[in-house]
Amino acid sequence: MSNKSQKNQSVKNAKAESAKMTTTDVMKMRHTLSHVLAAAVKELYSEVKLGIGPAIDTGFYYDIDFGDAKVAEADLPKIEKKMRGILQRKFEMVRSEKTRNDALSWAIEGKQSLKKELIDELPESETISFYAMVDKSGKTIFEDLCKGPHVEGSEQVGAFKLVRLAGAYWRGDEKRQMLTRIYGVAFNEQSELDEYLKRQEEAKARDHRKLGKELDLYTFSDLVGAGLPMFTPRGTVLRDVLAEYSLSLRKKAGFQRVWTPHITKVDLYKTSGHYAKFGDELFMVHSQVNGEEFALKPMNCPHHTQIFASRPRTYRDMPIRYMEPTTDYRDEKTGELGGLSRVRSLTQDDSHVFCRNSQIKQEIQNLVKIVRELYETVGMSKLRARLSYRSDEDKYLGDPKLWEMAQGEIRQAAIDNGLDFFEMEGEAAFYGPKIDFMAEDAIGREHQVATIQLDFVQPERFGLEFVNEKGEKERPVMIHHATLGSIERFMSVFIEHTAGWFPFWAAPEQVRILTINDQVADYVSKITEVLDSLELHEPIYQAGCRYTVDDSDDSLGKKIKRATEMKIPCVLIVGPKDVEAGEVSVRMRDGEEKVKLSKLAGFLKGLK
Numbered sequence: 001m002s003n004k005s006q007k008n009q010s011v012k013n014a015k016a017e018s019a020k021m022t023t024t025d026v027m028k029m030r031h032t033l034s035h036v037l038a039a040a041v042k043e044l045y046s047e048v049k050l051g052i053g054p055a056i057d058t059g060f061y062y063d064i065d066f067g068d069a070k071v072a073e074a075d076l077p078k079i080e081k082k083m084r085g086i087l088q089r090k091f092e093m094v095r096s097e098k099t100r101n102d103a104l105s106w107a108i109e110g111k112q113s114l115k116k117e118l119i120d121e122l123p124e125s126e127t128i129s130f131y132a133m134v135d136k137s138g139k140t141i142f143e144d145l146c147k148g149p150h151v152e153g154s155e156q157v158g159a160f161k162l163v164r165l166a167g168a169y170w171r172g173d174e175k176r177q178m179l180t181r182i183y184g185v186a187f188n189e190q191s192e193l194d195e196y197l198k199r200q201e202e203a204k205a206r207d208h209r210k211l212g213k214e215l216d217l218y219t220f221s222d223l224v225g226a227g228l229p230m231f232t233p234r235g236t237v238l239r240d241v242l243a244e245y246s247l248s249l250r251k252k253a254g255f256q257r258v259w260t261p262h263i264t265k266v267d268l269y270k271t272s273g274h275y276a277k278f279g280d281e282l283f284m285v286h287s288q289v290n291g292e293e294f295a296l297k298p299m300n301c302p303h304h305t306q307i308f309a310s311r312p313r314t315y316r317d318m319p320i321r322y323m324e325p326t327t328d329y330r331d332e333k334t335g336e337l338g339g340l341s342r343v344r345s346l347t348q349d350d351s352h353v354f355c356r357n358s359q360i361k362q363e364i365q366n367l368v369k370i371v372r373e374l375y376e377t378v379g380m381s382k383l384r385a386r387l388s389y390r391s392d393e394d395k396y397l398g399d400p401k402l403w404e405m406a407q408g409e410i411r412q413a414a415i416d417n418g419l420d421f422f423e424m425e426g427e428a429a430f431y432g433p434k435i436d437f438m439a440e441d442a443i444g445r446e447h448q449v450a451t452i453q454l455d456f457v458q459p460e461r462f463g464l465e466f467v468n469e470k471g472e473k474e475r476p477v478m479i480h481h482a483t484l485g486s487i488e489r490f491m492s493v494f495i496e497h498t499a500g501w502f503p504f505w506a507a508p509e510q511v512r513i514l515t516i517n518d519q520v521a522d523y524v525s526k527i528t529e530v531l532d533s534l535e536l537h538e539p540i541y542q543a544g545c546r547y548t549v550d551d552s553d554d555s556l557g558k559k560i561k562r563a564t565e566m567k568i569p570c571v572l573i574v575g576p577k578d579v580e581a582g583e584v585s586v587r588m589r590d591g592e593e594k595v596k597l598s599k600l601a602g603f604l605k606g607l608k
Contacts, residue, residue, distance in 0.1 A: 025151075026158075030055035030186045032093060032150045033083075033160050037062050037182060039133060039142035040082035045069045050144070051114045051170060051179050058196065059160065059185035063168050065114065066180055076162040079182070083162075091133040091141055092153040103128045103145065114170065115145050159193040160186035163200075167335070174333060202443050208495040209339040215500050215566060217491075217508070218340065227337040227344035229488060234508035237546065239347075239487055241506050242494070243325045245377070245540045246349045246483045249370045255323040255351055260303035262327070263294045272302040272458055273397050277430050281330045283344075296329035301455075301480055304352040305462045308476075313466035318476065319355035319363055325487070326350065340492035347487040353479040354464070360477055364413040364435075364452055367481050371437055371450045374483055377539045378506075380439040380497060384446070385419040387411060388427035388434045396430050398457035406454045407433045413452075429480075431457035441497040449490065453480035500567045501589065504607040505539060511547035511604070512568045514559040516575035523579045524549060527572060530600050537605075545604065560587070570607065 034053030041048055041064055051063030098106065100119070107116035122128060131150055132143040151157065162184045170176040187193045204210075212218050217235035224230065231239060247257070263285050269275040275282070283296040297303070304322050313320070327347045336342055353363050375381055389407050390396045396403065410433045414421040419435070428434060434453035438446045455478040458464075468474040484490040494502075504510055511531060513524055531545040550559045556573070563571045573585040583596045586603065595603050 024149075026186075026188060027055045028149050028151045029156060029158055029188070030060040031148070032157055033184060033186050034060040034062050035093075035131065035133060035142060035144055035146070035150070036083050036086055036154075036157070037079070037162070037184060038064070038144060039086055040079050041182070042142065043086075044079060044082055045071070047111075049112055049114050052118075053144075059163075059183065061181050061183045063170070063179040063181050065170075065177065071165070071180060073165050076165070076182070080162045080184075083160075086133070086141060087154045087157060089135045089141060090154055091135045093150040094132045094134045095148060096130050096132065098128050098130060100124065100128060103130075106130075106143075107145075118145060158186060158188040159190040160184055161193060161197065169335070174335065199443050199445075203445070203496070206443070206496040206499045207339075208341075208492040211495050211500040212339065215495075215508075217495070225344070226334050227332055227342070229340060229343055229345070235491075237508040238502065238506060239491060241540070242484060242490065243347075243349055243487055246374060247323060247325065248540050249374060249483065250321075250323050250351055253321070253366045253370060254319075255321040258304065258307055258322045258324050260297070260300060260307075260324060260326065262297050262329075264297055264303065266293045266295050268302045268306075269295065269298075271461055272305075273430060273461060274299065274302065277395070278330075281332070283329050283331050297326070298328050298330050300324055300326055300328065300348065300350045301352055301458060301478070302462075305458055305464060305478070308354050309462060309464055313354075313476075315356065315466060315468045315474070318466060319353050319359050321351065321353050323349070323351040340488040340495075343486075343488050346489070348482055349484045349487060351481040351483075353481070354459075354476040355479065356474070357477055360409055360454070360479070361413065361416065363479055364409075365417060367452050367479070368413070368417045368419070368435075370483055371452075375437075375439055375449070378494060378497070379503070380441060380449075382440040383420070384438040384440075385414055385421040386427065386436040386438060386448075387414055387421050387423045388429075388436055389423060389425050390428045390433065391426035393426065396428065398431065398460070402456040403433070406456055410435055410454055429453050429455075431455045434480075439493075441493060442499070447493045449485055449493070450483050451481065451485065455480060501569065502567070504569045504604075505536065505542070507567075507569050508546065509548060509566065509568055510545050511570045511572060512563045512566075513547065513549045513551075513572045513574060514556060514563065515549070515551045516556055516573070518551065519576055520574045520579055521551070524551070524574055526597060527574065527584060527600070530597070531604075534601055534604060570604070 031054065034055065037060065038050050038053055045066060047067055047069065049065040049067070051065065053060065053062035103119045104116060107119055119128065129147055130143055131146045131148060133141040135141055162182060164183050166181045166183065167178050168181040170179055185193065185196060187196060215234065216232050217238060218229045218231045220229060266275060278298065282298055285294040285296060287294065307322060308320060325347060327345050329345055332342060332344050337344070355363050372383070375383055387410055390403055414435060432453055432455040434451055436448050437450040439449045440446050459476050459478050464476055465473045466476055513527060515524060528547070528549070531547050534545045536542040536545070550562070552559070560571065569588065571587040573587060578584055583594050584600060586593055586595050
């Protein structure tokens with residue numbers, strides 16, 4: 001083999017080896033970059049106090065108290081340049097251990113009060129480890145309190161970029177000082193970073209907060225309160241269509257609608273176990289009449305147990321299936337709210353099945369079928385399932401043996417239904433394991449959407465029972481299910497997935513008629529008669545079509561521009577020549593064509 005061939009092979013081998021980097025290797029690289037970020041900031045702003053700097057899914061961040069120094073996103077290129085300069089010094093990451101006194105001296109001498117707080121909280125017996133960035137001359141560039149792990153040195157750091165600043169309370173406590181969090185993204189190869197940044201630019205264009213305003217879907221008001229969205233007529237159409245479609249799928253599977261009030265006595269959640277687990281998330285309501293303590297409803301399952309318990313049940317009644325699209329309320333921290341993704345008033349398309357052990361398999365199969373059909377319809381058919389199990393933490397209710405059985409049922413259901421699944425400990429609900437469905441959107445991001453949860457705990461806590469064939473009392477199993485999950489959160493995903501170009505059946509405004517002049521008014525009336533009498537059946541029955549008429553004096557160009565900005569899926573342009581020909585000009589995203597008025601209904605019915 002020639003020297004050139006050997007060199008090419010070596011390059012190929014190196015690339016192949018690089019491609020083999022494990023998730024752990026990538027996280028080590030990102031963690032190391034957080035230290036490089038902190039070192040760069042220290043060199044540029046010597047008086048800063050450092051908080052923590054972990055690796056995260058796509059990169060890293062560091063929380064920093066800049067004191068009186070002013071830092072803005074415009075400073076990120078300067079900090080990034082300093083980071084690259086530090087990497088050029090070719091350092092190694094060197095681990096060391098310090099005694100508690102030495103560690104405290106290090107923090108005090110460096111005027112690092114946040115680090116001192118962390119050290120003060122460590123157990124006396126714990127080994128206190130540090131990592132230093134040491135250059136080839138043996139000089140320490142930067143040293144930080146850290147458990148690791150890290151890459152061996154600067155040459156193993158991949159491609160990175162600083163992307164944004166954010167505020168973050170120290171230790172996540174809103175009563176503590178606000179720090180500046182600097183975020184960076186990092187990948188093994190520059191091509192991976194470029195692809196990620198490209199996707200982020202696309203994500204900005206699709207941001208549901210931006211599109212929600214542009215498309216007039218929802219709004220917030222300071223007078224109403226943070227995290228409490230209000231939906232405009234257009235947004236209400238969208239949410240109602242999505243909810244009704246979800247309900248229609250479950251109605252076919254034998255679910256019946258129920259209704260429960262928006263406040264309840266706290267005793268209900270104490271019995272269910274929710275109060276002990278989530279009491280700090282409740283909005284409390286006190287009766288001015290007798291002082292009774294109520295809560296705004298944060299979830300619906302305890303209420304549905306009371307409907308089940310309202311009269312005697314037998315094995316002949318089983319399974320019993322309830323569904324309820326209803327708004328719940330949770331006292332989320334203001335800093336964690338974001339558009340529709342996380343709100344204080346969330347509408348869940350909730351369902352609960354009460355069944356026998358022998359019916360679990362069939363009921364889960366029914367629910368999986370519903371999930372697949374809905375996400376196929378909305379164009380997010382690539383689904384993965386996370387099987388969420390309990391961990392050894394003391395946060396779960398119920399008999400461990402029942403948990404073991406329930407987790408076995410969930411896993412077997414995933415296998416039987418051919419789900420692409422992975423397993424995660426510690427992600428279960430406090431009352432049982434679950435299947436969380438993860439859907440991929442149009443730009444490759446994964447979102448948790450539908451869920452199926454198996455629950456042996458709440459039927460026990462509420463004493464639910466039915467009479468079996470032998471005349472004996474038997475405990476039902478409860479299966480929790482949401483197809484969309486929170487409708488608000490799903491809308492945020494759906495808006496971004498479609499970039500606001502909703503499918504014809506879901507669009508708030510399906511058709512807009514644009515007139516070229518006022519001589520076509522009578523012909524427009526004939527078109528609207530067709531639209532009013534239209535019967536659409538896919539994926540949900542709808543009588544009539546949602547349309548508007550733009551017969552303003554503006555130019556056709558301006559009218560088309562407005563319709564495009566509002567992302568109307570079907571625009572009908574009507575001029576004198578169309579009237580003469582007995583047709584309309586149909587303008588879609590993918591082009592324009594002439595359609596005879598007599599065939600317009602069939603054409604619109606064929607739109608997907």
